[in-house]
Amino acid sequence: MAHEFFMHRCIERAKETQGRVGNGALVWSVLVREGKIIAEAHHRAFGLPHAERSLLDGIEQKISSSDILYVNMEPCCHYGKTPPCTDIIIEKGIKHVVYGMRDPDQRVAGKGIELLKAAGIEAVGPVLLPECERLNRGFVSVRNKGRPWITLKRAQMRDGTTANTGGARLMITSQEQNVWSHTFLRSTHDAILVGVRTVTTDDPVLDARFSSFDYAQDDTQIRYQPSRIVLDPHLRIPMRAKVVSDSHTDRTMIVTSHVANEKCKEALRMRGVRVLEVAMDSDQLDWKDLWRQLITPSNDYHGLTSILVEGGAKTWDIFKKAGMVDEEVILTRCDPS
Ligand SMILES: NC(=O)c1ccc[n+]([C@@H]2O[C@H](COP(=O)([O-])OP(=O)(O)OC[C@H]3O[C@@H](n4cnc5c(N)ncnc54)[C@H](OP(=O)(O)O)[C@@H]3O)[C@@H](O)[C@H]2O)c1
16 A cells, blocks of 8 residues: 555656656656655656656665655666666665556666666566556657547537537637636646637637646746647638737647748747648648657757647547547536527
């Protein structure tokens, strides 16, 4: 039970790193002595030391042979942007490690655990495997399928209607449903994606303003905000649309084609919007190129691992027909009106 208790702590706190680690994993680590947490740390941001290294680098107390290090993902054993976590675990004299799941990255994939065992360290796991895999479903999807985890979200009236035929915005969900979806959907994905017609019709902000999650980060309460993606192969987006003209344009990515209007692309870039030029496969964006560009870090872009597809109907259909949906959530209007 103790193992589950401390692993649960790792999972819950690792959620605080959502949106900060680019295409990396959400990881938290705690060090336990005689049943009490004496130190904890996380993978703070893309390119920074992993959770175990942060924890062990910062600890001033001498490690005791009965101390237990908990971490929700297998410690890495390769040189990436930072040195291997297995090195510092061995150097610092940790004798017991409890891990939540194996790291699906082919450079690790069980080798971290084997290395610890070979160094005489007891490595116990997996512990709370389904919960750990759920937490890092985006990271697992990118490593195993080469694309982000996709959740499709649809709001509908009782008769199944999802939009007004005349083009005016149709308000479907209640405030309670909005709080739920901002908290458990928008705040748990790296990005929200819509088709361009949803922008021209609804002019959405695509943020998590109703979320009830506020994370403590360095003594500051922080509300995580996901990135915003608009699929717009012909660059029809109006320059007055909120997602390209408010004060958060650095969170917006417009996905377009190589042949779309160059002046428009430049104008968007001048506003801080990231413009992705993706190859076209007849009239649709080429999935392989799209995923490659979204998951691969480059310069100041760190990649992503999960996307909430909010619509509209044409975009849902394209994702479903292509088999690009991992999970689907339907919110139905509750009152009879
Ligand atoms: N009820 C809900 O949950 C919900 C949610 C969102 C929106 N809506 C409603 O839905 C309506 C808009 O839906 P819609 O079906 O008309 O349009 P949409 O899905 O918002 O946008 C469709 C357009 O996006 C582009 N697009 C999307 N996926 C693409 C892909 N894989 N490759 C290339 N282009 C792609 C295409 O642009 P091009 O036409 O330029 O090729 C396509 O015509 C609005 O009335 C909005 O209020 C409802």
